[in-house]
Amino acid sequence: MIDSLVFFIISAVVIAGAVGVVMAERIFHAVLALALALLGVAAVFVTLGAEFLAVIQVLVYAGGVVVLFLFATMLTKSDLQLKRPPRGDELAPVSAVVFAIVALFYVASSGFAPLGERISVLGSVSGVGGLIFNPQAYVIPFELVGLLLLAAMIGAIFLAKKEAAK
């Protein structure tokens, strides 16, 4: 009982954050709402026993990506009244309803399969490490992702250099 109560409270926070991202008038508020939603997801991971995943969620998303977003926001016009353009608002409720129906359909068809054994693997550092570096499991996708990130990084440096040369 208490578990589902905690889950519903956290879910309410995540949904409030997500709605805030879409509805906030000011960009800065939207990014802060995003941070709230991401932290809420980390809390969901904790209640599932996936501590490692929760910590990585905080480190990468709340501590890294959101800070980068805020940093970029500060480089824009230093005006608190920076408002969203009014276009496209009429489509928002439609897409929200469509997405909700798709999500509900997916949840209903999967029927909340219990995580069981898998969570103890995903929850610990050694479990995740073992999966990533196991040739039978995910070593090739992991290396490919590393290559992709390297390519993105080199691309970013190349673009920045080109700008600086001019």
Add this chain to the structure above:
Amino acid sequence: MVSVENPLIMSIIRGLIGVVAVILFLSLNVLFLTWLERKVIARIHVRYGPNRAGPYGLLQPIADMIKLLTKEDIVPEKADKLVYNLAPMAAFLFALMPAAAVGIGSGLIAADIGVGVLYIAAVSSLSTLAILMAAWGSNNKYSLLGGMRTAAQSLSYEIPLVLSMIGIVAIVGSLSTQDIVAAQSQTWFGIIPKWFIFYQPLAFIVFFAAVVAEMGRIPFDLPESESELVAGFHTEYSGMKFAMFMFAEYIHFVVGSALVVTLFLGGWHLPIISPFVENLGWIKYLVQVGIFVAKMYVIIFTLMWVRGTLTRTKVDHVLSFGWKGLLPLALANVVITGVILSI
């Protein structure tokens, strides 16, 4: 004594005791630190420092607290009210969070989480968020500049900070702070302690520099460099909200120093004395806390000494030192440790 069988109530009570103990420990240290810092800096500057309130000015922190509590709370007219008012609370909360996973004695820890040091690194990166909120919410150019510097600085130094811990984690085989301290309890010939500062000297240098940068202290106190930015991100804050920022800053100071002690200086272990008190019941815990706090204050004093001696570095120097100096060193340390461990 009421016997409580319900495990849920028990865990809630245990959690509450942990929270109260952490806040009490930090508050007492912070109050003492505000006095100590002014006194130490004053001595380095050949001044007296606070000496009016109480013996040696020891009651100065309490006088300061009363002053800050009764001050007028000013909110700038053009500020983003919501963000402006939330920022001090966020700063305080995010400063408290990492303290939960730092133990001051064997078992004397609020939450012995399996991913301990990684948790500490993750939640301390959140305090950047609070500073950015303050910077943006104030709607002031000096605050904004301070906030931008904070973001750049903390993003740059977080990476060497985490990388420099990897060597220790690889040696211990665990991320828990309790396990890391336990791994440092042995000695060579009974005198020389097997602390990680001797196993990982390179990592110690990188970690120490990175942790000072994350705390935002001189020589890395660019976010609030008073000679160019008034007071940086907290320029517009006064009264209780300003006090919360100061409190958060000193909590970072305490927790950062405690982390250096935990990871590199053997935590609550000291050769000769530690084995001596092993079987003395509660005295053992008292001695452990005493040793830990003493070591912590060695680090704190060193940092105050640095503050009294060095000057502030330029912002581009700070960033290039992080990326071109600390990061390669931290990576080299990871490689060397990995090679040695796998031989």
